[in-house]
Amino acid sequence: MSTHAKTRIVGASVPRKEGLDKLLGRARYVDDIELEGMWYGATVRSSVPRGFIREIRFDRNEDWNEFAVATAADIPGANQIHLIFSDQPCLADGKVNHCDEAIVLLAHPDKHRVREAVNAVQIEYEPLPAIFTMEESERQDVIVWGADNLLKSFLLQKGDVDSVWAEAAHIVKGEYRTGAQEHLYIENNGMIAAYSTEDGVTVWGSLQCPYYVHKSLLAVFDLPEGKVRVVQTETGGAFGGKEDYPSTLAAHAALLAMKSGHPVKMVYDRMEDLAATTKRHPSRVRHKTALDASGKLLAMDIEVTTDGGAYSTLSSTVLSRATLHSPGPYVCPNVRVQSRSWATNTVPYGAFRGFGAPQAIFAIERHMDEIAAAIGMDPVELRRRNFLHDGDTTATEQVMREPVILDKLLDRALAESGYLEKRARFALENQSSPVKRGMGIAAFYHGSGFTGSGERYLNSLAGVEVTAEGKVRVLVSSTEFGQGTNTILTQIAAEAIGLGYDDVEMAPPDTQIVPNSGPTVASRTSMVVGRLIERACQQLVSELKKHARLDEDFTREEFLAACERLRNAKGEVVSLVRYEPPPNVFWDDQKYRGEAYPAYAWSIHVAQVAVDTVTYAAEVEDFWSVQEVGRVLNPVLAAGQIEGGIAQGIGYALYEKVLLQNGHMANNQMTNYIMPTAEDIPPIHVVFEEIPFGYGAYGAKGIGELPHDGPAPAILNAIRDATGVRFDSIPLLPEDLFAKLGALQSIEQAATV
């Protein structure tokens, strides 16, 4: 195992691999690409949340001969977007189940004409009753999906919670809610497609998972594998928002390419992207917790409910991760988690950084502070008494075999933030100030990689080749969208072979060139794919030593000479390896029990918040994040991930509200969907404790999603500390603070008059 070895390039903050192109403005995003004879596509969408399509009318004043038009009737294969299930149509056929569902596609050589023509298509509906909240869905008065509206449910059980209530010293209940959140990548979804009978379908676009799009297109066009090609273009942010949606957009662009006989570009504007694409699942989590007199957890009874929207998409796996993160980083002998995801007539909710964990962690970490208040214990002490340690078992009976250093992370976070001193000082200062300050913490883990048996099913393949030009090329379908895939995989390959950073390049993310190394999701790239590259490089070096006379110690020139000898003998220099699970990692899908994740990243967040009781604005003044993510492969990139995730988490807590009207996003503009700006983000102090993980690349675990999990509960806990008032829902906007604090102030003023 190489995890403790001294490294040259791994662990160094080498500059981003594709950084120069981005800084010079020459990186080519999908909207920067023009093809010869290209047409432009647009989408006619539903204006009702649910109903039968009675008629599609094309305005006679428009010359439709100039246009290519596609409807469900034009789909050569199955009218479905394949993901986990196949309930979502590519184009609505006879019925719509949410507003902004695609019904008709148009293409024209002029991009302005095609947008205008969207309004020249009228759809007549026979409306059906629609539902918009998980409460309406679970009442089952109106059934909008399947037999019962239930997209998915899980039951996680450890011990027997019901045996505990009678003997418990304390029982504390709470209900916590989170709203939808928009990814707000700055580059909207976009795709270019070409079609020919000889070559089939080719798409170039902004996306995370080339092989998801590939698989989906095979079904829509009923083509053999070799006739679909997916190429990722430079991608301007994703955060999960380009995990599932690009499969839909790719199929739409390809249908128009087939119908028009031209390459077709479809790039959404911001309003369409916000209205029509996925968001984070809204949630409601109920906790009932039993504790003994010393504050030790005895039983956790948890009910996790999410709104999945109109089709199942990724709701089942999001719910699974929410379920597995809902008990928090604590030991408890008796746990029951009942989780359900319900269908509603809104745009399907999808993947978003954290994937159910931010919702679950908001609930448990908010609840821990309410337990502390209810039993009269310090919230830090309550957490410390219940933290998981090495050798403990989780709610799924997973034994913590790797070191768990929550106590150390907590100590460090308290020291760095001056938590105790500040809490005491603010309590005094708040008495005479209209600005109330407080400190809040959150403790949490995030499981790295796919949940349960996921990585075994993915069975990822990745590797390296050496080109005739003497470059080592990394062969992965893992994509770069800002998080640093290109850079860290290059570092790993250079380190494992013993070459320089510039000796390694990334193969183009093109399904005709690279193998399926799995989707770029679930904080799996560094740990899982990185390890595949490390192994592939080791395998290559050992083959060169065995078959191409490479010495034990070698220079760059000797390595390349040996590669040429191997090429002469074998015709190519390629080394591919498949995923191998760490030993003792087994998950029982039926019992929902076992090793939920091969590794966990751990973190403590501390937020310092000021609440202005005149304006009711809450401001995060300072923020600390201490985490253990295994070995840090590139400190600057890693800190950038943490800071960016925290900024999104601050938005989730205090700024970002999706307003639905009839299931349509009413504030689908950057003018009124508000994300934090440069003036809203506090200083963020990032501290890494490193414990190399034996089965990740050079000791790496997952990092990308972890930082989005903690800010919301830490901030709302700080607001509770500042004001003494509990808030259990996010987003928490000034009007929400006013509704509760303003009412309290009025009562106080009335009492003092």
Place this chain on the structure above:
Amino acid sequence: MKEGCPAIDFMVNGERRTVQAAPMKRLLDVLREDLLLTGTKEGCGEGECGSCSVRMNGELVNSCLVPVLQAQGASIETVEGLACDAELHPLQRAFLQCGGAQCGICTPGMLIAATHLLAKNPNPTMAEIREGLAGNLCRCTGFIKIFESVVAAAAQTRGEAHAR
């Protein structure tokens, strides 16, 4: 050349350019479509995100809100004009070293806004940097590494000025 459209003359990155475009066509589209300067990006189309930031006569503007008619005779600076021959602009060097760019889509606009900030104020405080970049949204970095990049570039630029 499009018939019926007036000719618009302006300077782009120090070069004189003439385009024939509808007078209300957005400067953003003229840069991207007529001059093939695709470094300038569209993020929201309504002046909120700053991805399309360029400098026009020394002022920072959202090119999605500027009809090209207004650019007649103007001097425009875009991201493509920042590097001088093979030499990166100090801000580009700093963004590369400090991790100021992640996905890169806001980066051209952010670099232009930061250039504008340092042109007006070579030694900005952190509060001035935050204010100067508040019109440019970045969803990846949480802005911290962008602030560090601007601080580093400002220090380097002042250092060089001293050396002269």
